[in-house]
Structures are given as C-alpha cells and as structure tokens.
Amino acid sequence: MITIVEEKDAKFITHAGSFHADDVMATVLLEILYEDIPLARVAEIDEKDTDAFVYDIGLGKYDHHQDDKARRDNGIAYSSVGLIWRDYGMQILEKLGIQEYVEDYYYDIDDQIIMPIDALDNGEGERISMTISSVISISNPFWNSPISGDEAFLKSVDFMRMVFNVYIEYLKDVYNNNELDWDDGYDWLDQVMKKIVLDKANEANCFIFNEEGDAIDMWKEYGEEIITYYNKSSKHAELGVYDVNKMFVQPLSFEREETDEVTAYPVEQLAILMEHYHKNGEALLKEIFDTCIHSEVSRIQGMDYVEAQIDLSEHHIMILEQFVPWKGTLLKSESNKVNDIYLTVFPSQRGGWNFQGVPLSPASFDTRIKVPEEWCGRRDQELVELTGVEGARFIHPGGFIGGAENFESIMELAQRIVEYTEQNKTH
Template sequence: MFRNSLRLFPFLFRVSVKHSELGAARPFSKSTYFQNMKIGTHDGVFHCDEVLACFMLKQLPEYKDAEIIRTRDMQKLKTCDIVVDVGAEFNHETKRYDHHQRELSSAGLIYTYYGEQVIQTIAPKECPLLPDDLRIIYKKVYENFIEEIDAIDNGVPMTDQEPKYKIRTHISNRVARLNPEWNSNLSINLDEIFKKAMKLVSEEFLYVTNNFISVWLPARDYVKSSLENRFEVHDSGQILEFKERFPWKEHLFDLETEMGIGHEIKFVLFNDKPSSWRVQAVPVSPYSFVTRKPLHKDWWGVRDEMLSEVAGIKNCIFCHSTGFIGGNTSRQGALEMAVASLKAD
C-alpha cells in the first residue's frame, strides 16, 4: 500500500536525517543576498506537485526572490539554479529534481531534501522547533499532506479495490482545474495562473504545517506528561487524566510505542464541561470503536439515577450502548467508573 511508502522507501528519512551533511541548502547569513536566482520547471499544463515544489523552495532564503522559469528548453534549464519536474535528471548535488521514483513526485523529492528547513522557516520565530519535534512534524506533514500529492501524481490508487465513490475536491484536482480547458482561449497567461496555483497550495501547506506545530504538537506533550504521571491517577497505571477535551488517540498510540509502555492504558478521564466528566475506553487503534476494555457491561445504555444505582457510584450521567464512553458530574465519580470497569470481567 502506498500509505506505507515511508516505511517501504526509507531513503526519504535517511536523506532528511542527513540533509545538513548533504548540503540540502547553501549556507545562509543575513548579509548574503542571492541575486538572479532561478527555479526551473516545465511549461504547459501544470500539476500540483511542481506547484508545491516551487512554493516550498521559495520559503527558503536563497530562493525567496527567485524567478520561476517555466520551460522545456534544456538550454534555458541549464541557466537555472535548481530544476524540478523536468529535465530527465535526478541529481541532488547539481540540484536537479525530475522524479523517477514511483513513490515520490517532484514535491516529494523537494520535501525530502528541504522539508525540515521549510518547516523551520514556517515555525514561530520566537519558539523554533527542537530537533526531535522538527523530525516529528516533518513526518506528520508528509503522511498527512505530501504523501497524497505523491500518490496522485504517480497514479497510485488509494486501495487495491475499486472505490465506491470518487473524491474530486482534493488539492491536486483543485490545482488542475486552474489550467485552461482544452477548448478555451489559448492566449491565457499560464505563468500568471501558475502563481494562483502556488497561492492555493500555500494555503493548504501552511494550514497543515501550522496546525501540527501549534495544535497537534502541544497535545502530544500533554499526553506524554499524562502518561508519565499516570500512577498518580490510579495505582494500576491504566488510567490517564486530562483536564480538558482535545484529540489524544493518535498521540497515545505513538507514545506508548516510543515509551515502551505497551497497550496497558485502558481508560482516559477528561473534563468535558463544568460539572461534566467523561471516562472513555481506549480503542484498539486510533480510528476504531472497538476498545481494549469497555466500560462495565451492566451499565451499557443506562442513564442518570438508574445508572448510579446499578453502578453503585454517585452522580452518573450515562454509559454509551457499546460501553466506549460514559459520564459523571465529578472527577471522582468518573474515576470510580473507570476503576470499577477495570476490575470487571
């Protein structure tokens, strides 16, 4: 499956780890001024991958003011400082990135060698990403954005089976729609439309990257802290506590593996709103409703006073009919629901 291309194509991460050794970008100082830099790509119909590749390059200091030369004329391409998606050559040392790999598009190649630098330029200047966090964000942006563009550009299907419906609103399709139709006025300036396409992909790329930096990463730190303090919640170490509601499942699975904890966490407590706590069973995978251990089966589908009576726990609110989540008006009550469910057969 293409979605495992990072595992099947370890070249991508080996390159990224050593990008500074390979000279992924020329040394830059504020006193350096890069004059007349040129980024080369093909002319004619454009695609999402080279549009995104050009946008990423223009985030870097040396290419920030570079002119984009759209041509297939090899003599003109030879004058360019870096070339993407054209030229029939892939050579990092000479900065030629016409892709031949089934797994990567030209955007994937540029991201391979320059992605970490691009992300660091986007990150808040007052709080640059630490090396470990940068690596994590680099991987997540690939998996959640770049990989899709690589796959579409290389014609890699999402599944081995015929999909039941088609998605026509993805970023690659929206970029493609900017190209003039076959029967339209051919005097349209494609270079100007190319700039519009760059703006379109920039909004998507910046949203994804900033979301991982500003929203996703802090949540990861919160989950990690909760895992480290789990024995303060209950001596079993199988119950986590969060003070608020936020996306935690993906982080939990990643961190359990990184911290060597295994799959011992069974329940999560979090404050949903004033006088409302939730106890949620941990699923067997981040997107599954099948749980490692559900709430007590005798409670499924029972509510309010009746649930409190059946459970022998004050102030119960509800238990879902499949036992994956329940509620109580207090933290103590939610904790008691988790502990009782841990002990249940």
C-alpha cells in the same frame, strides 16, 4: 449568507462536532437555493420537534445514518449532500442562470463532485490524499487550534463554495467547446509546487543552499528544518516530514494512477482551475500546505502532551486537561506506566467530561475496563441512582465511554469503574 445561530433561532440545522465534506457542501447548495441560512450546529435533534430544514442529523429525509439509507441506481449510498442535490439540483442550476445543457450540468456535477463525497462519507469508494474531501477533513480544528469549530466550519464552507463555483465555470467552457489545456496546467503545477516548498523554507529561515530538483527534492532537503521551526523543537521532525510528504507533497507531484473506484475531486485539478480562471491557484495550494504543516505540528505536540500525561497518571487513570487524540500515542508508548492505565478522562466537545476505556488494540472496541452491565446504556437520573454519582450523564451500551457534568463527577465515576475492574480481573 450563512450565520451560526442558537437552535431556537435556526431555520437550518446540522450536526455539531467534526464536519465532513457532505455537510459542508450541503450548506453551500442550501445557500445558493435559499440565500440566507441561519444555521445551528447541534449535538442531537428530533425532526418532529422543529420546522427547520434538518440535514446530516436526526435520521430524517436529508440524513443518511439510518440502516435503510437511500441509494443511487448504481448502489452508492446518498449522504446529505447527495440527497439535497437529488431533490434540488435542477433548481440550484436554474438559480445560477444555467439554461442550456441543464441536465448535462446536473449529471456532470453529480458524477465528479457530489457522488464521490457521498461514497466516501458512507465508507464506500477509495480514500486518497489531497482531494476536496481530505482537505475538509484536515480543516477541522486541531486539538490546540486557536479557532472554534464553527469558525472552521464557515471557513470550510468558503472552500467548498469556491470548488462548486469554479467547477461551474469550467463546465460552461466545456459546453462552449473551450476546453482547458490540462497539460499546460500540470506544467504550471510542477513549477508552483517547488516554489511553494522553497517559499516555506525561506519563511522558516532555512539556509537555501540547493534549488536543484522538484518539490519532493526540496521537501527532502528542507522539510525537517521547516517542521522544527513551526514545532519549536526537532523532536519527531522526521516523522512530520514523512507525513506531510505523504499527505501533500507527493500526491501533487506525480500523475495519479487510474482507478475504477470512486474518489473525491483531486486538489491538483482544483488548483489548475483556480489558476486558470482566477489566478489564485498558488494561493490555494499555499493555504492547504500551511494547513497540512500545522495539523502535523499539532499532532506532534499532542503526542508529547499525551506522553507527559501518561507519566503523570495515577490509580489507573490518565487525565487530559483538554481533549487531544490520545489512543495511538498511548498504545505505542514505551513508558513504564502505560500498561497500568485503564481509562482516560477528558473534556467533552459537547460540554462536561468523558471517560473512555483504553482499547486493547487500535481498531478494537474491547477495552481494559469492566463496567457493571446494569450501568451500560443508562442515562441521566437513572444512571445517577445506579452509580451513586451525582452528575453522571451516560454510559454507552458497550461500556467503553461515558460522560458526566463536571470533572469531580467524571473522576468519581472513573474511580468506581477502576474499582470494579480490579475486583473482576481474570488472572
């Protein structure tokens, strides 16, 4: 059983903020091994200061953010889950009562489930839509989500626990020569995908006048009405249809092209296994479809919110009263005020407030702001003394982001950066 606790009460520690497939699946493996998991999710930790089992943070034995990260014989870097599987995988299988073909289980699970998670988390392999890794990615709370990061993390652990357990069930049949009929599974998938889209259209009060075709046809027919229903506005509905089709409907409607690249385990195969062993593959797909729709609606609402804040910006500063992904919207905005914005201030997910410079392009770390060189890389009292801003916490060595204890402090820091930028403009 996994319980989220304060750091002082934790026997296991991982990172806070956005979670990924590696730390989520690592938590599943540790639960099998140790059963009770009092877990703290923290912003930073030094392994020397704790007796807890620390993973995916801290630059220790079960982290992978070091420059000299461990790699497999095939060159693929380990992530936290791969490191734990490397050291404890055989014990985990024994704990599950697997006595025959233990090495076969170990290497099959590593090849199909663990290693692809490792590769993708380290920026290796090929990212494709609708895999177990992409499902975890979209399961992080949206900017306006009603659930907390810890709640979403635990829900994602439930998902990955299901993935691991059903794959074990599948391997038991494989090693007993009871191979699943995948052709029947894909026939079921085609039927249930169409049903899921039509069910969602009915839920959105669409007038169902056409049921001819497959899931893609149904989404083309009713997608805009569905997005409009959940967004309570038709604005950007066409964009929402395109994105949900790309992330969910299309990947599950066509046979995937073969690739030599490492890719995460596909959702369609997971759904077929869940339907075969537990008769809930349809429920799984419905839940993922809901997540895709709501994540896209949240993104659309975020675009509208950012556009409104652009129009309210003053003195080269845009203020976001709650964090929302903003860079893409700002850089594409056609507002007559957008080019006057040098930086954005917003609440930090770690407490306090941050400023961040507007990047010159989507992939650039260069920004519209100039920060005094002596401020960059400074923290806490040293930064307070240099800037004269009480409550200043940090400025990144690159100068593109910084933080303060409260709104008043971050605004004072932002205003001083704006003044410095104006004074040092190159014409």
